[in-house]
Amino acid sequence: MLSTIIQRELSDHLRSLRLSLTFILVVVVMITASALYVHDYRQLIADYSENVNANLRSLAEKAKKGLYDVVSFGPNQLIYRSPNPLGLIAEGHEKDLPNAFEVDAFELTGPKMKLRGNYTLWRFDQLDWVFIVGVILSFAALVLTYDGISGEREAGTLRLCLSNALPRSTLLLGKFIGAMISLMIPLIVGICMSLLILSVSGVVPLDGAHWQRIGVVILLSILYTSAFVALGLFVSSLTQTSAVSLILLLLAWVGFVVIIPKTGGLLASELVQLPDAEVVSQRAKDATYDVVTRYSGKGGGFSWNWSPGEPLSRSVQVADTQIAIYDEYRNRQIEQVKFAQNLTRLSPTAIYQIACESLAGSGIKHYERFLKQAREYRRTLLQYTREKYPYDPDSFHPQDDNFRKRVSQINFDEIPKFADKPPDVSISIADAIWNILLLFLFNTIFFMGTFLAFVRYDVR
Numbered sequence: 001m002l003s004t005i006i007q008r009e010l011s012d013h014l015r016s017l018r019l020s021l022t023f024i025l026v027v028v029v030m031i032t033a034s035a036l037y038v039h040d041y042r043q044l045i046a047d048y049s050e051n052v053n054a055n056l057r058s059l060a061e062k063a064k065k066g067l068y069d070v071v072s073f074g075p076n077q078l079i080y081r082s083p084n085p086l087g088l089i090a091e092g093h094e095k096d097l098p099n100a101f102e103v104d105a106f107e108l109t110g111p112k113m114k115l116r117g118n119y120t121l122w123r124f125d126q127l128d129w130v131f132i133v134g135v136i137l138s139f140a141a142l143v144l145t146y147d148g149i150s151g152e153r154e155a156g157t158l159r160l161c162l163s164n165a166l167p168r169s170t171l172l173l174g175k176f177i178g179a180m181i182s183l184m185i186p187l188i189v190g191i192c193m194s195l196l197i198l199s200v201s202g203v204v205p206l207d208g209a210h211w212q213r214i215g216v217v218i219l220l221s222i223l224y225t226s227a228f229v230a231l232g233l234f235v236s237s238l239t240q241t242s243a244v245s246l247i248l249l250l251l252a253w254v255g256f257v258v259i260i261p262k263t264g265g266l267l268a269s270e271l272v273q274l275p276d277a278e279v280v281s282q283r284a285k286d287a288t289y290d291v292v293t294r295y296s297g298k299g300g301g302f303s304w305n306w307s308p309g310e311p312l313s314r315s316v317q318v319a320d321t322q323i324a325i326y327d328e329y330r331n332r333q334i335e336q337v338k339f340a341q342n343l344t345r346l347s348p349t350a351i352y353q354i355a356c357e358s359l360a361g362s363g364i365k366h367y368e369r370f371l372k373q374a375r376e377y378r379r380t381l382l383q384y385t386r387e388k389y390p391y392d393p394d395s396f397h398p399q400d401d402n403f404r405k406r407v408s409q410i411n412f413d414e415i416p417k418f419a420d421k422p423p424d425v426s427i428s429i430a431d432a433i434w435n436i437l438l439l440f441l442f443n444t445i446f447f448m449g450t451f452l453a454f455v456r457y458d459v460r
Contacts, residue, residue: 002173008174009178010181013178019186022136023185025136025186026136026189026190027189027193029136029190030129031190031193033127034088035197036127037127037198037204038197038198038201048082051080051114052080055077055079055080056417059077059412063411063415067385067388067389071105071106071381071382071384072104075102076104076109078101078102078112080114080420081097081367081370081420084422086210086361087360087362088128088194089128089129089213089214090129090130090357092365093126099113100113101374103374103378104381105381105385108323108378130353130356133221133224133352134352135349138225138349139253139257144179145175145233149454150236150241150245151236154241154242168454168457172233172450172451172454176230176233179232184225188218212425213361216429223439223443224348224349226443227442228348231446234449235248235249235252237450237453237457256347256348260347260349261347264344264350267343272335274329275332280329284326291318311393312386312393316382319382337364341354345438348442355435358435359428359432365431373419373420373421374418381416384416
């Protein structure tokens with residue numbers, strides 16, 4: 001009996017204009033988004049390679065002059081955040097995030113924006129899977145199910161079905177499965193076309209780890225769509241007419257998809273205050289000055305930046321004092337964003353976006369990982385300096401010819417190089433698991449609400 005209900009629902013949906021328009025829209029937008037992303041990613045990779053190679057050439061020239069030029073003498077290295085090959089899934093507004101730091105063994109300056117293009121245009125949303133599924137497919141799910149119960153009551157077919165001793169739970173489950181299968185057709189076809197374009201282009205490299213992430217995102221997209229199918233049936237089971245059901249669902253859709261995701265940042269900026277950047281800069285200068293003053297007069301003058309002959313230990317303490325203040329500010333910025341995300345978790349759309357960004361390794365997760373790697377690279381350069389510095393790091397040393405010769409002996413190949421590495425798949429899934437569970441919770445609440453409402457539904 002359940003299979004009969006599913007076949008009937010599937011047949012009705014496949015012949016409907018609603019599903020036909022959904023199929024055309026999803027597939028066309030998926031193809032367009034993929035073609036645009038291939039073009040953008042090609043430019044991003046070219047710019048990234050150019051920037052990284054320019055930094056390596058500068059580092060090679062510094063290596064010819066010695067340790068001091070490599071680890072302390074300006075201009076410092078510029079390290080870059082790499083483009084994300086899975087940005088098509090969830091771009092995460094990476095175009096609005098800083099993509100570079102200036103670093104040496106004693107400083108981590110930034111973050112900086114080193115981008116090409118019209119930054120005023122980048123304020124527009126990116127066409128990615130999160131937008132297509134989160135906005136278009138969720139709307140289609142409601143349009144497909146708003147009259148699933150109330151519409152059949154108006155037409156008189158609901159009473160006819162239930163007069164044949166058909167259990168209400170079976171009818172409800174059949175409607176749910178039929179709607180889900182119908183919506184999976186444009187989703188799967190659109191994703192396949194999108195991945196085909198990426199594969200044929202040869203621009204976006206996809207390895208085994210990428211395919212695992214894509215597989216989890218597809219399952220997550222199905223779970224997200226099912227939440228809106230259940231919501232559509234839930235509201236339809238609460239109303240007596242399909243017109244009222246449609247109005248209520250449109251209001252719910254605007255709240256879940258538009259209002260809640262957009263207001264999280266506004267609330268977070270008011271509830272979690274950040275100090276002014278100039279105040280932070282002045283605090284760092286004052287703290288640095290205190291350390292320099294504490295050491296002045298011991299063994300001669302002492303500059304703010306390390307120079308050959310000066311104690312490494314003193315310069316490290318100055319650097320750590322300054323960087324700790326800036327790191328606290330950077331951490332508070334990330335905490336503010338995460339607080340905004342927590343506020344938006346009242347919406348399944350926001351949950352879906354956050355989970356997809358975790359799985360794709362994009363957005364604030366990518367920036368946070370980039371910042372962590374930049375800090376680690378700065379410590380690696382400092383350790384390299386300790387290993388290569390041929391004298392006692394706690395004492396002053398006269399800069400005679402022998403001193404300069406010894407500190408200038410350095411091999412470019414031995415210098416640590418920065419690389420923006422993606423996280424393991426297991427880490428990405430662990431980051432997304434809480435959001436996946438929340439989507440399960442939304443599905444459970446909506447479906448249980450639908451069942452309870454339909455059991456008491458008046459079919460007359």
